[in-house]
Amino acid sequence: MCLAIPGKVIEIQQDDAGVRMGKASFGGIVKQVCLEYTPEVSCGDYILVHVGFALSKVDPEQARRTYEALDELNQLTELQVETELKPIQSSGPSP
Amino acid sequence: MKYLDEYRNEEVANRILQEIRREATRPWVLMEVCGGQTHSIVKYGLDRLLPDGIELVHGPGCPVCVTSLEMIDKAHAVARRPEVIFCSFGDMLRVPGSKGDLLLLKSQGADIRIVYSPIDCLKIARQNPDRKVVFFAIGFETTAPANAMAVWQAKRQQVHNFSVLVSHVLVPPSIASILQSPLNRVQGFLGPGHVCTVMGYREYEPIAARFKVPIVITGFEPIDLLQGVLCAIRQLEQGRADVENAYPRVVRREGNRAAQELIGKVFEVCDRKWRGVGSIPKSGYKLRWEFRDHDAERIFDVKEIDTKEPSICISGMVLKGIKKPTDCPAFGKQCNPEHPLGATMVSAEGACAAYHAYGRHLALEPKELAPLG
Numbered sequence: 072m073c074l075a076i077p078g079k080v081i082e083i084q085q086d087d088a089g090v091r092m093g094k095a096s097f098g099g100i101v102k103q104v105c106l107e108y109t110p111e112v113s114c115g116d117y118i119l120v121h122v123g124f125a126l127s128k129v130d131p132e133q134a135r136r137t138y139e140a141l142d143e144l145n146q147l148t149e150l151q152v153e154t155e156l157k158p159i160q161s162s163g164p165s166p
Numbered sequence: 167m168k169y170l171d172e173y174r175n176e177e178v179a180n181r182i183l184q185e186i187r188r189e190a191t192r193p194w195v196l197m198e199v200c201g202g203q204t205h206s207i208v209k210y211g212l213d214r215l216l217p218d219g220i221e222l223v224h225g226p227g228c229p230v231c232v233t234s235l236e237m238i239d240k241a242h243a244v245a246r247r248p249e250v251i252f253c254s255f256g257d258m259l260r261v262p263g264s265k266g267d268l269l270l271l272k273s274q275g276a277d278i279r280i281v282y283s284p285i286d287c288l289k290i291a292r293q294n295p296d297r298k299v300v301f302f303a304i305g306f307e308t309t310a311p312a313n314a315m316a317v318w319q320a321k322r323q324q325v326h327n328f329s330v331l332v333s334h335v336l337v338p339p340s341i342a343s344i345l346q347s348p349l350n351r352v353q354g355f356l357g358p359g360h361v362c363t364v365m366g367y368r369e370y371e372p373i374a375a376r377f378k379v380p381i382v383i384t385g386f387e388p389i390d391l392l393q394g395v396l397c398a399i400r401q402l403e404q405g406r407a408d409v410e411n412a413y414p415r416v417v418r419r420e421g422n423r424a425a426q427e428l429i430g431k432v433f434e435v436c437d438r439k440w441r442g443v444g445s446i447p448k449s450g451y452k453l454r455w456e457f458r459d460h461d462a463e464r465i466f467d468v469k470e471i472d473t474k475e476p477s478i479c480i481s482g483m484v485l486k487g488i489k490k491p492t493d494c495p496a497f498g499k500q501c502n503p504e505h506p507l508g509a510t511m512v513s514a515e516g517a518c519a520a521y522h523a524y525g526r527h528l529a530l531e532p533k534e535l536a537p538l539g
Contacts, residue, residue, distance in 0.1 A: 072201060072228060072230055073229075073306055073309070075360045077167070077169040105312075105315065108428075109424075122282065123283025123285055124311055124312045126360070127363045127416040129415050130415050134169060141181065141389075
């Protein structure tokens, strides 16, 4: 029920009643979205959408930092696995 | 899809799991608050990948599940009226009231429509000026901005034939209620990421401090959830009890101010009855008096309907994290998604329905699985 998914803003306009609306693309599926709660958003930004309303702008900098932290985790925990590479020897009949 | 696919990366998930295994030195019980998180956890089997002793119990955060039986009966009383077009999110249609569900009512001729967004109802209202359009406004804080906007615009644009049947619920009082229970087992929370997108997480700080539990604001994808678990365990192992934001790409501490402002203009806090749990003080929203002309409970005079809930299932204990769906003797037998006996089986995001959808009724010993690695 609290499902909300990230979409890319591709169009912004006011509707007849003056409500800030727009269109967002969710992996190619385009839906109408109310942008009243995200006045800072412009075309090309990613937004988090729940029941037709943008609740938040997705912060690319924060997303990048989270992934950097995960990379650090990788360096801390990844075990050095020695891989034994066996030379491939031809077993076919000699010419 | 950007901001989705990278949070479902198996390699990264394994890395976080490795770190969880490294840091956890003793058993901990964590609760994910939101039904969407429960669904993801069970769908991807994340709980079964955690080391032995790290237990996830499932929280009360499925608004479809916790909408009280009496509110469903009120919805039926309104939807049955010939002048009414009753609009709802799709997942409310299957929720059983005292006398069947809204789908049954629809099959008997009631004009019940599924909408994607509450704002769509205004259009339906304008297209049907001689009918009364009612929206079943359920949900947690995540959905409140949408429902508030529909009511606000109806008043502003003078759409007189639109009203809402409000059954909004709030997360912080429900968490506090769980922690106050003498049976409580929860030692840390994965906080509701999308609720906090709207409300921020300041109101969780006194709860974390008072009950000495870490609350980690967590997203919904597998990587988000595992990261939430890691942060919570790290805090518990270090003896900390902070509110931590593990979902910063969309959640800010102050939340969405514009949304909070409109919620505050349209709704006020009230006591609310939760299905399977009972009444929790100050745990819901109702319409403010200024919006009474859009209040379906008042317009259709259904305020007095009072339904007692049957005590046949353990969903109340499941919603509080005291029991697991598999602890119930009726789970997967008398109680299943076609014939739900209680709250947690009625919606796909309910813990019992999620367990059932992913075959947990077929193998009832999840705790006996060996840890990976």
